[in-house]
Amino acid sequence: MNFADAITRFPLALEHERVGHIRDLFADMAQPVVDLLTATAGCSPYLAGLIEKEADWLRQGALDRPDVVAVETEGFETLDAAQLGVALRGAKRRVALYAALADLGGVWPLEHVTKALSDLADRAVDLALRVHVAQEERRGKLPKTSADAGGIFALAMGKGGAGELNYSSDIDLIVFYDDSAYDPEDQHEARAALIRATRKMAATLSDATSHGYVFRTDLRLRPDAAVTPVCISASAALSYYEADGRTWERAAFIKARAAAGNIAAGERFLHELRPFVWRKHLDFAAIQDAHDMRLRIRDHKGLGGRLEVPGHNMKLGRGGIREIEFFTQTRQLIAGGRDPELRNRDTVGGLKALATKGWVPEPVADELIDHYRQHRDIEHRIQMVNDAQTHSLPKDRAGLAVVAAMMGCDDVQAWSDALKTRLERVHELTESFFAPGEEAERPEMSVEAQEIIDRWPGYPALRSARAQEIFKRVEPELLNRMARTGHPDDALQRFDGFLSGLPAGVQLFSLFEANPQLIELIVDICGTAPGLANYLSRHSSVLDAVLGGSFFSAWPGRAGLQDDLASVLNSASTSPNGGYEKALDAARRWAHEWHFRIGVHHLRGLIDADEAGGQYADLADACVAALFPVTAQEFAHRHGPCPGRGAVVLGMGSLGARILHASSDLDLIVIYDADGVDASEGPKPLASRPYYARLTQALITAVSALTAEGRLYEVDMRLRPSGRQGPVATSVQSFQNYQLSEAWTWEHLALTRARVTAAVGSGAAELAQRVEALRLDVLKQRGSDARVMPDLASMRARIFAAKSPGGPWETKIGPGRLQDIDLFAQSCALRAGESARGTLAQLRAGRRAGLLDDQGYGVLTKAFRLLWRLHASGRLLTEGPLSAEGIGRGGQEFLLRETSCIQVGDLRAALDDSTQAAAQLIGARLPAD
DSSP states (O other), X not given: OOHXXXXXXXXXXXXXXXXXXXXXXXXXXXXXXXXXXXXXXTTOHHHHHHHHHTHHHHHTTGGGOOOHHHHHTTTGGGOOHHHHHHHHHHHHHHHHHHHHHHHHTTSXXXXXXXXXXXXXXXXXXXXXXXXXXXXXXXXXXXXXXOSGGGGEEEEEOHHHHTTOOOTTOOEEEEEEEOGGGSOGGGHHHHHHHHHHHHHHXXXXXHOOBTTBOSOOEEOTTSTTTTTSOXXXXXXXXXHHHHHHOOXXXXXXXXXXXXXXXXXXXXXXXXXXXXXXXXXXXXXXXXXXXXXXXXXXXHHHHTOOSOOOSTTOBTTTSTTSHHHHHHHHHHHHHHHXXXXXXXXXXXXXXXXXXXXXXXXXOHHHHHHHHHHHHHHHHHHHHHHHHHTOOOOBOOXXXXXXXXXXXXXXXXXXXXXXXXXXXXXXXXXXXXXXXXXXXXXXXXXXXXXXXXHHHHHGGGSXXXXXXXXXXXXXXXXXXXXXXXXXSSOHHHHHHHHHHHHHTOSOOHHHHHHHHHOTHHHHHHHHHHHHOHHHHHXXXXXXXXXXXXXXXXXXXXXXXXXXXXXXXXXXXHHHHHSTTOOHHHHHHHHHHHHHHHHHHHHHHHHTTSSOHHHHHHHHHHHHHHHHHHHXXXXXXXXXXHHOSOSTTEEEEEEEHHHHHTOOOTTOOEEEEEEEEOTTOOBOOSSSOOBHHHHHHHHHHHHHHHHXXXXXXXXXXXXXXXXXXXXXXXXXXXXXXXXXXXXXXXXXXXXXXXXXXXXXXXXXXXXXXXXXXXXXHHHHXXXXXXXXXXXXXXXXXXXXXXXXXXXXXXXXXXXXXXXXXXXXXXXXXXXHHHHHTOOOOSHHHHHHHHHHTTSSOHHHHHHHHHHHHHHHHHHHHHHHHOSSOXXXXXXXXXXXXXXXXXXXXXXXXXXXXHHHHHHHHHHHHHHHTSOOO
8 A cells, every 4th residue: 555545634734824835846746645745734844844855755756665764774884974974864854754744644553653763763873883983993993803893782772772762752872882892901992982982973863963963862871870981881881780770770671672783792781681670579669669750750840730731741741651651661670570571662562461461450551552642642743843852732722723733633622621631541540559548547456466566666677767668558457457357466466476577678568558458368377377477477579479460370280380490490590690509599489489379278268288288299399300400410510410320309208198288398218220330421520329429419408408598398318228327319229129128117118108209310210110110019028027017016106105295286296196197007008019108098008908997997087187187287377386275266267167177176176086086996906015
């Protein structure tokens, strides 16, 4: 379709003298084009002048060449600096005229108009940089380098970076150079030459000559602009942002784009800067920073006060373009660190992505996009009148009439009224996000409650003025939510414990302020599960996951978790500032979020204790299975790959049985098969036995070491052959010999729960199959041993003698409790030679083998289910011994729900009855001393 056929609208001509002249000048062209040219000239003196100046160009069919930037700058690479300045000014006139006509005539949408202007800016900056760098090279002032463009690159910032330049926009640039392109002794000379080239580039574009100007160029967004030169090294810039970068600079870099010069170096720089711009945690503290920035801009520009259309600044004024941009960018800063799909440079794309991911309601995003486009159209028409770099509407009615006419409207009042409604609506939609509302009133507090609250200002989380300011706004809502619980005093005491354990508060309190639904969750946790609250105080960043969109999605299973963690580890390992230690930190952050998710789902009744046990096991499996290859790869850098077939990790105990709770540690055994290979092949080769021993130690460290992000799990290796005295890694041959000739009955009982959870090495899959076959062979051979039950009776007696139950609510230690039932179930699997690992499955195996009748099976399964639900729920509620009084009413209600009891007394009676019945049944089936 040619330009004339694509025209869909026309401005309204106001200056009829210009109209007649232009109509005569282009009388031989297509009528729609003539109408558009005359109407445009009748509104804008500036465009009328361009139309006359470029009349021959227009008559030669220029409007039917939409790739106007490429066409009008073709061959500019061969020009010298003086010629380039003139040529670029001519190209700017033509691109500006084409864009204006395409915009006013509805031929191009807003995004096409702004992209053409942005493309011209990129092309002009690139040409000007290169011509002046080349000039420095010819003068012998720039040291030799193989780097493209001497290593210099320009980052387009703001609207230029987003491809959104407005009609008379200046361009915001930051210019750096890749200092790695020069030898150390050449750095000073290179820096001086590239500073000169940058200054000359800016002059080539900005200076107003008899031919006009290309783009006003602003270089003040660079680091510490008051004291730094116009071009600095990339390494110096990265050091600045890492140490001193501020929130407004983070927001600015959302739109940053390598636009000119050495594009590859610019893209590397932006990649290395990502950790500064995109924080790993949800960053709700950015809201207050952005709000303060908005207020400072308004105050500085005198743009506060009552909203009136005459003289209103469409960019910075109330309800203007900047409010939509800040709204979008701040939301991107909050969540973009966790979700790369939110990192769009352009405003419309950013709003659409935020709506897709649930960070902004879709109707709100759609409405803001519509307002944004309308605002930008008006901004362009303000600037088209006289090519003025202004964003303010005319103050007089005649001036407003011109802008309205360019929008195709002849009723100034109606146009002004509609615009005012739009501005007020934008302000309404965005201000509620930034500006805190009225503080709620605090509920009446008892003397005891007030004494607790009076302690809070002394806690670490509330020591900074900023934390106090934000907390002051959320405190009333917290207290009101606690007052509405059935046990407010308990809730307040638990929250006090949570608050006292927080190392810092700004981020978390900002999170609460922006997401009031989290206040309800924290009150629920503190009022019900102090154990989970303590976990949260140590890992408060896990609340990010609640807002991440998938917190209440279906459980992904072990495979999904393992794939997700593998991706996280790979990203952390390969990032510019990453590596093995960063990967371990990333694994901890990831695991803590999933761990917290399981606890919240359990607490909220979305899953029960049985499901929670399986999910905790899936999580532990995924952690070990994903970390073992990463650890082995890191170890191989020094000592070479695994000699022989490789190694497998056996999950023992509760992990092997796939029934963990909130504070479970991991029982592990590592078995390897050197397959006759004596030593590894690497920079520092090791004999096979010490190789696998040290690899095992590295794995234990990877899982259990306390880093800045905490630890994953405590690891217990005592179930390995010979216990603490044995090597931490055992060859498969030694393991087989030990199990068949040396192992005690308790070790065979433990083997009933063994399960391969991770593997590394070229033959690890075959090794895993061999270990499982060996496990079953041992059970079948040793299960018929007459010593199994006498040994079990002896073990049971020693256990009871060594450790008595930890109170009336003890679920694990003691006759008829979990450990007792577990051991008896393991004896069933051993004697039956069955592969079953879980307690209930092992009891079923015993019943099938005739080792347990239906009545006995019923007694033990009933006791186990009650004890496990009580145990797993209790470990979520408290990190110490379970006490019905100590957990408060919220915790009691949770336990009653989990165990299907009506009152605490009923639960206590069920616990006593079940344990007594189980103890009696097990005792009756064991030989007497």
